[in-house]
Amino acid sequence: MLPTPDTSHINPLTTYEPSEDSYLVLDTLTSDASFLHSRFPASSPTPLILELGTGSGIISAFISSNPIALFGRKDLHLLGTDANPLACAATQKTLSLTPGPKYFLGAVTADLFSPVRKGLVDVLVFNPPYVPTPEVPRLQGEEDESSWDEESRLLALTYAGGEDGMEVTRRVLEGMGDVLSKRGIAYILLCRSNRPEIVVEELREKGWTCEKVGGSGKRGGIEKLEIWRIWKE
Amino acid sequence: MKVLTTNYITCAVKACKSSSAAFPLHFKDAELVQEELELNSDFIRNVLPRIEWPALVTTAVELGFTTLPSTKPAPEQLDEKMLQDLHTLLVETQVTEGKLVCGNCGHEYNIHQGIANFLLPNHLGINLPTPFV
Numbered sequence: 001m002l003p004t005p006d007t008s009h010i011n012p013l014t015t016y017e018p019s020e021d022s023y024l025v026l027d028t029l030t031s032d033a034s035f036l037h038s039r040f041p042a043s044s045p046t047p048l049i050l051e052l053g054t055g056s057g058i059i060s061a062f063i064s065s066n067p068i069a070l071f072g073r074k075d076l077h078l079l080g081t082d083a084n085p086l087a088c089a090a091t092q093k094t095l096s097l098t099p100g101p102k103y104f105l106g107a108v109t110a111d112l113f114s115p116v117r118k119g120l121v122d123v124l125v126f127n128p129p130y131v132p133t134p135e136v137p138r139l140q141g142e143e144d145e146s147s148w149d150e151e152s153r154l155l156a157l158t159y160a161g162g163e164d165g166m167e168v169t170r171r172v173l174e175g176m177g178d179v180l181s182k183r184g185i186a187y188i189l190l191c192r193s194n195r196p197e198i199v200v201e202e203l204r205e206k207g208w209t210c211e212k213v214g215g216s217g218k219r220g221g222i223e224k225l226e227i228w229r230i231w232k233e
Numbered sequence: 234m235k236v237l238t239t240n241y242i243t244c245a246v247k248a249c250k251s252s253s254a255a256f257p258l259h260f261k262d263a264e265l266v267q268e269e270l271e272l273n274s275d276f277i278r279n280v281l282p283r284i285e286w287p288a289l290v291t292t293a294v295e296l297g298f299t300t301l302p303s304t305k306p307a308p309e310q311l312d313e314k315m316l317q318d319l320h321t322l323l324v325e326t327q328v329t330e331g332k333l334v335c336g337n338c339g340h341e342y343n344i345h346q347g348i349a350n351f352l353l354p355n356h357l358g359i360n361l362p363t364p365f366v
Contacts (some may be wrong), residue, residue: 048241077239081351088348102270102324105241106234109352115342116247117256120283140352182237196343 002030005061005098012069013151016055016089016158021189021225025127026062026216028227029070030185035213035229037072038121039183046075050179052112052172054080055158059089059125060107065100079116082109082137084154111139112172113179121179124186127171133160133194136167163204165194171191173203175228184229187213191207196226210233234347237323239292240285244335245351254337257288260330261341263331272320277284278311280323298322 004026016022029036034066040047041060051060060099067076082088085203088107095104106113113124129136137156141149169188190196200210210230218225239257259267277279286305293301300318333349343350 036247044279045282046276048283051332073275074273075242075279077237077276077280079238085348085350089346092347101276102268104235104349105238107301107328108234108238108242108349110245111353114353115242115245115351117241118250120241140354156328 002062002066005058005065005094007058007094009093010056010090011086014084014154015087015186018056018058021127024059024214024216024227025059025125025187025189029063032176032213033070034230036070040071042073046072046077048120049076049078049125050113050116050121050125051078051080052126053125053128054082054086054107057094057107059118059127060091060104061094064095064104065098067101070203074101075103077103077105079105081110081112082107083109083111083157085109086154103159113175116179118178119181121182122184123177124180124184125192126162126169126186126187128161128172129157129159130161130165130169130189130191130194131159132165136162137189163201165191166199168192173199185229187227187229189225189227191225192223196228200228203230207232234328234343234349235323236292236296236326236328239333244338244340245353246335246338246340248333249337249342252276252337255335256343257292258333258335260292260328262334263296264329265296266327266329267325268327268340273293274316276324277316277319278308281305293322
């Protein structure tokens with residue numbers, strides 16, 4: 001069992017507090033280590049990991065502090081983005097508190113991967129806002145936004161996924177072909193209401209290989225959360 | 234943020250993506266801090282193949298590091314001094330304040346407390362979801 005990073009310093013009013021979904025990502029990456037080992041052999045260039053929507057930073061910190069267990073090599077480097085600058089600050093703090101190699105490049109405030117250059121990302125990790133909601137909040141408030149409105153908006157950004165809870169994830173699935181490297185893979189979390197079977201079918205039609213590598217919350221044979229590994233053979 | 238970040242990012246404005254002037258973004262008024270960290274020569278050796286060298290040299294000069302050779306060192310040229318220089322620049326140096334400026338559109342991205350902000354003003358229009366076709 002690999003240690004879980006300390007995120008007790010975060011403010012849960014403005015930054016997503018690690019929950020069942022976050023821990024599922026950690027467990028899934030751990031159980032998928034043999035795939036990562038063979039995909040990124042130690043003789044190959046240093047893998048670049050990009051986490052979208054880092055929130056507390058627990059996932060990036062976990063990867064960053066366990067390079068040998070997860071990848072079988074000491075050299076990894078990671079970049080994180082989050083639309084919420086407070087979450088970026090929380091991420092940087094979590095990373096600085098976590099023991100282990102210091103190859104976290106930084107958390108940048110951004111809309112998903114909008115500033116990331118094409119074809120560089122080897123591992124994309126995304127625990128998205130997946131809850132179906134009437135709309136997705138704006139990434140930035142109006143100039144006269146009250147602090148109360150700002151807090152509610154930032155919190156909504158952590159979970160509000162719009163139609164089918166898929167509006168944000170869809171933008172990632174649509175754009176990831178550009179940001180992933182030739183050996184790149186993506187780990188994407190989907191919930192039941194995202195209708196993962198349809199999402200995966202659409203991805204396969206576009207030439208992606210998809211494998212379910214994690215799941216939790218089984219009820220009547222149906223899992224509440226699933227993690228899919230998506231890549232090109 | 235570490236200096237190497239600028240080797241992996243470009244302007245967030247869609248129209249700049251295809252412009253060579255948008256990469257690398259240029260530092261302005263950058264404030265740096267150094268953190269002494271143990272040298273991992275595996276990291277330097279394995280990260281080197283993926284670095285866009287001319288862009289790194291540009292970035293390094295803007296930050297006052299003028300010792301990088303103008304062409305990427307071959308693996309056998311990585312002596313102790315070269316490894317240490319690269320370690321200092323890539324691993325130990327953090328940019329805490331300043332701006333990153335796009336050479337194409339001129340947009341300035343603020344860096345505050347080590348966090349660069351790439352959210353564009355609403356009129357530059359990134360908040361519209363891309364349709365999933």
